[in-house]
Structures are given as structure tokens and as C-alpha cells.
Amino acid sequence: MIFHQIADGGCQSYLIGCPATCAAALIDPALGQADRYLGIAAREGLRIRTIIETHTHADHFSAARDLGERLGIPVIMHRNAPAPHVGMRVEDGQLIVVGDLRLKVLHTPGHTRDSMCLHAGDRVFTGDTLLIGGTGRTDLPTGDPDQLHDSLFGKLLTLPPETRVYPAHDYEERSHSSIGAEIETNPRLQKRDRAEFVEMMRGLNLSAPTHLTEALRTNMSGGKTVRQLLAEAAADIPFVSLDELAARLGQKRNDFVILDVRERDAYAAAHIPGARHLARGQLELKVDHTFPDPDLEILTVCELGKISTLAAATLRQLGFRRAVALDGGMKGWREQGYPIDAGEDPALLI
Numbered sequence: 001m002i003f004h005q006i007a008d009g010g011c012q013s014y015l016i017g018c019p020a021t022c023a024a025a026l027i028d029p030a031l032g033q034a035d036r037y038l039g040i041a042a043r044e045g046l047r048i049r050t051i052i053e054t055h056t057h058a059d060h061f062s063a064a065r066d067l068g069e070r071l072g073i074p075v076i077m078h079r080n081a082p083a084p085h086v087g088m089r090v091e092d093g094q095l096i097v098v099g100d101l102r103l104k105v106l107h108t109p110g111h112t113r114d115s116m117c118l119h120a121g122d123r124v125f126t127g128d129t130l131l132i133g134g135t136g137r138t139d140l141p142t143g144d145p146d147q148l149h150d151s152l153f154g155k156l157l158t159l160p161p162e163t164r165v166y167p168a169h170d171y172e173e174r175s176h177s178s179i180g181a182e183i184e185t186n187p188r189l190q191k192r193d194r195a196e197f198v199e200m201m202r203g204l205n206l207s208a209p210t211h212l213t214e215a216l217r218t219n220m221s222g223g224k225t226v227r228q229l230l231a232e233a234a235a236d237i238p239f240v241s242l243d244e245l246a247a248r249l250g251q252k253r254n255d256f257v258i259l260d261v262r263e264r265d266a267y268a269a270a271h272i273p274g275a276r277h278l279a280r281g282q283l284e285l286k287v288d289h290t291f292p293d294p295d296l297e298i299l300t301v302c303e304l305g306k307i308s309t310l311a312a313a314t315l316r317q318l319g320f321r322r323a324v325a326l327d328g329g330m331k332g333w334r335e336q337g338y339p340i341d342a343g344e345d346p347a348l349l350i
């Protein structure tokens with residue numbers, strides 16, 4: 001087996017390949033690492049044939065849908081997974097074939113109801129069912145400590161003790177453990193009695209993961225993250241630097257306009273001299289009235305440079321082919337000590 005473990009912060013993904021056929025499977029890909037997976041596969045001479053998600057992640061953004069579409073391959077998840085982009089749903093005991101490799105599905109609900117582990121020869125990919133020195137939490141949507149007890153003690157921990165454990169998370173840069181080592185030393189596995197185990201899990205009182213709702217929204221629906229939307233908009237437009245804009249301020253050009261897209265009170269409090277105002281929420285409805293000439297070079301400005309990126313991309317879609325965004329936003333403008341004006345947009349007062 002060709003094997004790569006790819007860490008992204010505490011998230012662990014795995015690329016496993018069949019040396020005989022060059023087919024590969026990607027397990028639990030993270031959105032920020034998509035190009036890395038493709039690079040490793042190319043370097044190894046592998047072709048990724050399937051993407052497998054061990055469960056619906058609540059704490060990070062999955063690249064499964066994106067990569068599945070890009071590569072034209074199915075995303076595999078357990079039958080209980082809610083995501084509509086799952087191309088192949090599997091169940092307990094079934095085999096996922098990757099060239100000459102076989103991954104056996106162990107349905108292990110508890111962390112989530114769609115959690116599964118993948119057993120392949122001398123190793124098992126445990127998702128968040130079993131971590132090194134821990135287990136997945138059971139207090140997030142579809143979690144169930146009773147089911148986790150069954151999944152661990154009735155199924156996963158019955159694998160041979162020498163089986164290597166590769167989890168979906170490890171925050172201490174450990175690569176793997178073994179079933180035997182976890183049975184002996186994992187603090188969560190010392191309470192084998194069901195009632196005691198459930199009570200321990202219920203009493204953990206963990207804080208919610210950051211980005212919980214956004215991760216669940218995107219991973220369950222196949223929708224986009226805010227970061228993805230911004231990256232796509234940023235790829236469609238050029239930017240102007242703070243220095244370049246400062247140098248342009250004294251110039252009198254009738255084909256260039258600075259457009260502040262923040263809310264009206266933020267604009268009135270402080271804006272770039274000469275900037276016009278049209279809030280992002282009104283952009284599509286009022287832009288024709290405000291700027292009848294689509295050949296204008298419109299430079300959008302917001303507080304942090306994110307909303308202005310979306311606004312400039314929207315303007316380009318509307319036909320303003322020279323729309324650009326300020327790189328750095330008002331925050332950067334103020335920090336550089338460039339000049340500021342206050343008051344309403346004079347054109348709107350007429």
C-alpha cells in the first residue's frame with residue numbers, strides 16, 4: 001500500500017494507493033489541502049478514484065464535494081450521511097475496492113450517526129470514533145454516547161490488538177497508535193461499563209468547535225464556505241494597492257471613481273476623499289442610476305477588503321468590466337495615515 005498521512009492543523013487526511021494498479025482513495029480531505037493531495041498523487045503516479053468521508057465533520061471544511069466534482073469521481077459516505085453530493089452510500093460490512101486494495105466498512109455511530117471506520121489489512125482509519133488517547137465527542141448533532149459505547153467495545157476494539165489506528169484528528173503531531181495500546185492507555189476506554197461510559201461522555205462539557213454551524217451547513221449541503229466565495233470573487237478581479245490609490249487621489253480623472261460600499265453611517269463617519277457611497281446591499285438595484293457609464297473604472301472600498309471584493313466581482317458580472325477592489329480596505333487606509341473626509345456623499349444630497 002502506498003500511504004500518505006496529511007496533517008492540516010489537527011485534521012488528518014489519508015491518501016492510500018494500490019501499487020499494482022495506481023488507483024488511490026482519499027480519506028477525509030480538508031478544503032485547504034486540495035492542491036496538496038493532487039500534488040502527492042501526481043508525484044506518486046497515483047490516480048485518485050474515490051473520496052471517502054468517515055463522517056459528517058462539524059469542525060472543519062471538507063474538500064470532498066469540490067474534489068469529487070473536479071476529478072469526476074464519487075464521494076463515498078455511510079448510508080446515514082445527509083449530504084446530497086454523496087455519490088455512493090455504503091453500509092456496515094461492505095468493501096470499498098481501490099485497485100487491489102479492500103477497505104472494509106465498519107459502521108460505528110456515536111460521534112455522529114453516519115460515522116464509519118475503514119479497516120484495511122494492518123490498519124484501521126477510525127475517523128472521530130477513536131482518537132489517540134481519546135474518542136470523538138458525542139454532544140454535537142446526531143451524537144449518541146450509548147451508540148459510541150457499542151461501536152467501540154462491541155466492534156472497533158475487537159480488531160486484533162496490533163491493528164494500527166489512524167484517526168481523523170490528532171492535535172499533538174502523533175501519526176498513529178494501535179488498538180492494543182488504546183485499550184490499555186486511552187483514558188476514555190477505561191470505563192467499559194455502559195452506564196459509566198455514558199455518564200463520563202455526558203459530563204465532558206466541551207466547548208463548541210469554531211465554525212460549527214458553517215462547517216455543518218457546508219458539509220451537510222455541499223454548499224460553499226464564505227472563504228470559498230471570497231476566493232472565487234478574488235480570482236475574478238484585479239486589486240489596487242493602498243499606495244497606488246493614494247497616488248491617484250490628486251489626479252482629476254473622469255473615468256475613475258472610488259465607491260465606498262459600507263453602510264451609510266460608516267461612510268459618513270470617515271471615507272476616502274472623493275469616494276462615492278452606495279451600500280453593498282443596494283448595489284445591484286442602484287448602480288445603473290449612480291453610474292450610467294459601464295466603462296468607468298470603479299474601485300470598491302469596504303472596511304476589511306472582503307465585501308468590496310464581492311462587490312467588484314458583482315460589478316464585473318453586471319458589465320462594469322473595469323471594476324477593481326482596494327487591497328486592504330478602510331482599515332489599511334487609516335493605518336497608513338492617508339487622508340480622510342467625513343459627511344454624506346455630496347451627490348446624494350442634491
Ligand SMILES: [Fe+2]
Nearest residue numbers: 056057058128
Ligand atoms: Fe468529527
